[in-house]
Amino acid sequence: xxxxxxxxxSAEREGIGWIATPTVHNDSDYGKYxxxxxxxxxxLKENLYPRGMKTPWHRHTHAHGxxxxxxxxxxxxxxxxxxxxxxxxxxxxxxxxxxAAEDARMFFMTTGTFDLHFLDGPDPAKDEAGLVEYVVDxxxxxxxxxxxxxxxxxxxxxxxxxxxxxxxxAVRRFPAGYETGWHSHNASSGYYVLGGMMKSDKGFYGPxxxxxxxxxxxARHGAAKYTDAEVVxxxxxxxxxxxxxxxxxxxxx
Numbered sequence: 001x002x003x004x005x006x007x008x009x010s011a012e013r014e015g016i017g018w019i020a021t022p023t024v025h026n027d028s029d030y031g032k033y034x035x036x037x038x039x040x041x042x043x044l045k046e047n048l049y050p051r052g053m054k055t056p057w058h059r060h061t062h063a064h065g066x067x068x069x070x071x072x073x074x075x076x077x078x079x080x081x082x083x084x085x086x087x088x089x090x091x092x093x094x095x096x097x098x099x100a101a102e103d104a105r106m107f108f109m110t111t112g113t114f115d116l117h118f119l120d121g122p123d124p125a126k127d128e129a130g131l132v133e134y135v136v137d138x139x140x141x142x143x144x145x146x147x148x149x150x151x152x153x154x155x156x157x158x159x160x161x162x163x164x165x166x167x168x169x170a171v172r173r174f175p176a177g178y179e180t181g182w183h184s185h186n187a188s189s190g191y192y193v194l195g196g197m198m199k200s201d202k203g204f205y206g207p208x209x210x211x212x213x214x215x216x217x218x219a220r221h222g223a224a225k226y227t228d229a230e231v232v233x234x235x236x237x238x239x240x241x242x243x244x245x246x247x248x249x250x251x252x253x
Contacts (some may be wrong), residue, residue, distance in 0.1 A: 006217040008200060009035060013046055013208040024118045027053050029097070031108070034210040037188055041113030042167075042236050044190055044210060049073070049104040054097025057119040059126075062112035063090040063162060065169060067192075067232050071104030073097070075133060076122065083139040085159045085169070092131035093123040107192045109234050111165040134160070138171055149241050150181050166237035174198070174229045179222035184242045188215045189235040197224035198231060218244040 011034045020028035032046040047066070049055075054074065065087040066073060073080045075096040080086060088094055090111065098104035126132070136159050143155040155173040162168075171194070179199065190212035191198060191205075198205045200221040205211055213219050215236075223229035 006214045008202050008217060008219050009212040009214070010200075010202065010205060011035065011210045012205075013210075018048065021055075021116070023055055025056060029053060029055060034192075035190065035212045037214075037236065040188070040236055041110070042188070042234075043108075043110040043114050044192070044212070044234065045108050046192075046208070047106050047108040049098035051098050051103050052100045054095055055116075057093060057095045057121050059091055059093045059117050059119060059123075060088070060110070061090060061115055061117075062110045063165065063167075064088055064108065064110040065160065066096075066106040066108050067159075067171075069105045069107060069194075071102045072099050073104050073106065074099050077133050078135065080135060080137075083137065085136045085138060087134040087136075087160055087162075087169075089131050089134075090164065091126065092133065093119060093126045094133060107232055109167075109169070111162060111167050111236075136160075143173060148180055149183075149243070152178055152180070154178055161238075168233070168235040168237070168239055170233045172231050172233050174223035174231070176223050176227050177225050178229075180220050182218060182220050182244045184216050184218045184244045185213065185235070186215060186240050186242065187235045187237045189213050189233065189239060191221075191231040191233055194230045194232060196227045196229040198222075198229040199224050 013032050016032040018030040022028045030048045034044045036043050068082050068084045141157045146156050157171040160169040193205050193209045
C-alpha cells in the first residue's frame with residue numbers, strides 16, 4: 001500500500017450501531033466497533049455493560065484494556081470509576097462488568113485479534129505468574145509537559161507501555177491552537193476524543209469521535225483554535241515522528 005492510500009480514518013459513535021457479545025449466561029455486553037487493524041488485529045471500540053451484567057470468568061490470548069468513561073467497572077480485583085484505566089495481560093483470567101446500580105461505558109482496546117474463552121472460575125496460577133490486572137487512576141496523575149519535535153507543547157499522562165507488543169497508551173491534552181507539522185509514524189496510532197475538539201487536516205472531531213492513522217499515513221493534528229482537546233492515545237508499537245511533506249505537494253514533488 002502506498003503512502004497516498006494510507007489515509008486517516010475516522011468514526012463517530014452516534015453513527016455506529018451496537019453489536020452484542022453474548023456470554024455463557026445468555027446475556028450480553030455491547031460494542032460500537034471503531035476500527036480493526038487488518039494487519040495486527042488490534043481492535044478499538046466503545047463498550048457498554050448494562051447494569052448488573054458481567055462477563056463471567058474468561059481469558060483472551062491477547063492483552064486488552066479499558067478506559068472507563070461512565071459508570072463503574074466491577075472486576076474480581078476492585079471497583080473502578082470514570083478516568084480509570086484497566087489492563088489485562090495476554091492469558092490473564094478475570095471477570096468484569098457493571099454494578100447493579102448503573103450501566104458502565106468504556107473505551108476498549110486489544111493488542112491483537114479479539115477472542116474470548118469462558119472458564120469455570122479463577123486460575124490462581126495466573127495470579128502467581130503475575131498475569132493480573134494493572135490499574136491506573138488518571139484522576140490522581142499530574143499532567144506532564146511534553147514537546148513535539150518542533151518545540152510545540154502538549155500534556156500527557158502515560159498509562160501503559162506493553163512489554164510484549166510495544167503498544168503505547170496515554171491520555172493527552174492538546175492546548176487550544178496546538179498543531180503538529182506534517183508527519184508520519186512507523187506505527188499505527190489513534191485517538192478517542194474525551195473532550196474539547198480535536199483537529200486534523202481532514203476535519204474536526206468532538207467527544208466520542210475516533211481517529212486512526214495507519215502506519216506510514218501522512219497527517220497533522222492538534223486542537224481547534226478556541227478549545228483544548230483531551231484524548232486517549234493508542235499506538236500499536238512505540239511512537240516515533242517522521243517529518244513529511246504536505247500531501248498537497250506530492251504530485252508536484
